Amino acid sequence: MTSGTADTITMDLNGAYKKINSILSGMADSGFDALCIFEQFITKREELLAFSERECDETRLQRAVNAAHRRTEGYPLQYILGEWEFYGRTFKVGEGVLIPRPDTETLIDEAQRIIDSFDGKRRMVCADLCAGSGCIGITLERNNPGKLRMYAVELSGDVFPYLVDNIGRHGAEIVMIRGDISNGVLLDNFIDDDGEEMGIDLIVSNPPYLSEKEMDELQKEVTFEPSMALYGGADGLQFYRVISRLWGEMLNKCGAIVFEIGETQRADVEKILLECGFCDINIVQYAGMDRVISARKR
Ligand SMILES: C[S@@+](CC[C@H](N)C(=O)[O-])C[C@H]1O[C@@H](n2cnc3c(N)ncnc32)[C@H](O)[C@@H]1O
Incomplete structure (x- = not known):
């Protein structure tokens, strides 16, 4: 009235x-x-x-x-509200940051399956590559307190403050690394308490994976999200190649990788993983579509 x-x-x-x-x-x-x-x-x-x-x-x-x-x-509701829920926790989001998606919760379940199969004799070394809001690394670290030695790598200067804030907000124990995942120098950060180089047991990543063609056909609402979080090179596969080759080298024997993928990328990413010496490939669907792929290092 x-x-x-x-x-x-x-x-x-x-x-x-x-x-x-x-x-x-x-x-x-x-x-x-x-x-x-x-x-x-x-x-x-x-x-x-x-x-x-x-x-x-x-x-x-x-x-x-x-x-x-x-x-x-078409401006996203999540940016208006300044936060959004992911796997039962609330994450700060804003312009420049990819909004956490329910699809990515499938990646959490697959990573948890692998964490549960780890022998548990020491802390499992995990790397969340292209961490964004930190929703993946934070969720896994908080759901497995004391079990993981978690690292989060993110390049964007717009995103990094959100990552820092979300890690603090949830009291997560995570080493943050600001840098480009294609730069091998970042691997020098993986050192143990004695300063010795350390292998990785689990890589989790939801990298940018849209192709040039898909970038031209974005839904209006998605155009408000940063292209840096979406564009995965001309064929959308650039990050899968870099991570599987460069970071795959850092995986311990039987270490695993879990990627989120676009619904048409299964065969291509599977091929990349096989070429890089991975085996035990597993696909998980979300809403009837291929969304997550995992593999183990031979
Ligand atoms: C698809 S988003 C995923 C964000 C978050 N992991 C999630 O699932 O909501 C990809 C993220 O990768 C970051 N990124 C893009 N290129 C990168 C690079 N070369 N090195 C590190 N991070 C990068 C983007 O800034 C963005 O935050």
Whole structure:
């Protein structure tokens, strides 16, 4: 409900919610998005339900309305909210950072299967390559407290502060390395407590994997995410080659690699892994599509 003079228009909470909803009407999930935006900028849904006639703060309403308009342009809800859930934990996200996807939770399950099969006589050395928000490395480290010696490698200066923040937010014990995964010098960071070079037991990675053609056909919403997180070279396979060849050399005997892949990349990535001396290839699907591949070093 609205009331007031020409200068001051006031609106109650119910009216504010309806206004946001009407801006988003016609969009998929508009009700969910409207409620999220309402909670982010105005107040909790419990207050809306219990005190719907309470007056809505004008500045807050204006911010919510602006966010709703932004959303109609395809701007991701996750960037509006500044955080998103992944495998039961909330991660800080924002422009420049890839939004954690439910597909990637499949990678967590496959990596956990491999962690569970490790002999457990010492801490397992793991590397999360192209770490982004840190959702993979943090989830695995927190779900296996004290069992993993986790490293996270990320190149982007825009992303790195989010990685630092998320590691702190979840109290994860992770060594962060800022650098380009194709630079072999990064491998010098893998040293044990005595300063000796150390092999890796498990590599996990959701690298950029879209081809040039796929980059030209992105859905509007994805165009707001950084191309650096998406583009995997002309054929989309560049990161699989570099990681399998360069980082594969660092894997201990029977060490494993777990990649997220695009739904058409299974055969190509399998070929790369076989050429680099991997075996025991396993594919895991998400929503009926190939999404994760794992392999062991012979
Ligand atoms: C597909 S995103 C994955 C982010 C996160 N692991 C996830 O699953 O949500 C790929 C990440 O790789 C980073 N990246 C791109 N090129 C890189 C490189 N050469 N070395 C290290 N990181 C890189 C991007 O900045 C981005 O954060």
